[in-house]
Amino acid sequence: DIQMTQSPSSLSASVGDRVTITCRASQGISNSLAWYQQKPGKAPKLLLYAASRLESGVPSRFSGSGSGTDYTLTISSLQPEDFATYYCQQYYSTRYTFGQGTKLEIK
C-alpha cells in the first residue's frame, strides 16, 4: 500500500488567513493526488485532482502543488465556509489510499 501522511492533523486559523496543508506519500505518485473537503455529517467533496487541477465549481482560493512524494493544499484567504476537515487521496495505485485528515478550526 502507498501510505499517505498529512500534516498537521489539526490547524487553527482565522478568517482571511492563508493556510497550507501538506500530504506526503510513502513513494512517488506522479501528481496522482486528489484533495477533498468534508464538513461534519456530510460526504466529502472533491476540490482538486492531479495535485493542482481545480474541480469545476471550486473557488479559486483553493490551490494545490507538489511533485514526487510531497504535495500541498493552500487556501489563500480563509472564508467561514472553509472550516472543515481536508483529506488527500492518491490514485497512482488503484489500491487507493487516503490521508488521515487535517481538521481546520476557527481560531
Added chain:
Amino acid sequence: QITLKESGPTLVKPTQTLTLTCTFSGFSLSTSGVGVGWIRQPPGKALEWLALIYWNDDKRYSPSLKSRLTITKDTSKNQVVLTMTNMDPVDTATYYCAHRNRYYDSSGYYRDAFDIWGQGTMVTVSS
C-alpha cells in the same frame, strides 16, 4: 445530474455478513472509464477506501480487507453491491459509495478521483 444513494441495514451483529447497495442515476456503469467505489469512515476517524468496480467488471479491493469483501454490479438496475463478511464492532462506520470517472482532461491532466458521493449510510455492529 449524477446521484448515488446507499442502502442497507443500520445494525448488524458480530460475525454476520453486511450487504450494502448503491443505487445510482445520471450515468451508466457500462461506459468506458466509469467506476463506483465504496469508502467508509468510522465515527470521528479518517476515510478508508474499500473497493472499486469498473465499467468492464474489473475489481479492486483494499488489501487489508480483501478476504472479506465482494463487489458486484447490476448494470441494468444501476446498482453496485458490496458484501463484507464476518462483521466486527470495529467495522462500525458510515459507508459511502462514490462515482469515479478516469480520463485525461482538456489540458492533459489525469483525473481519477471520486467526484460524486452518496450521502452515506451508518452501519453499527453490535450484539
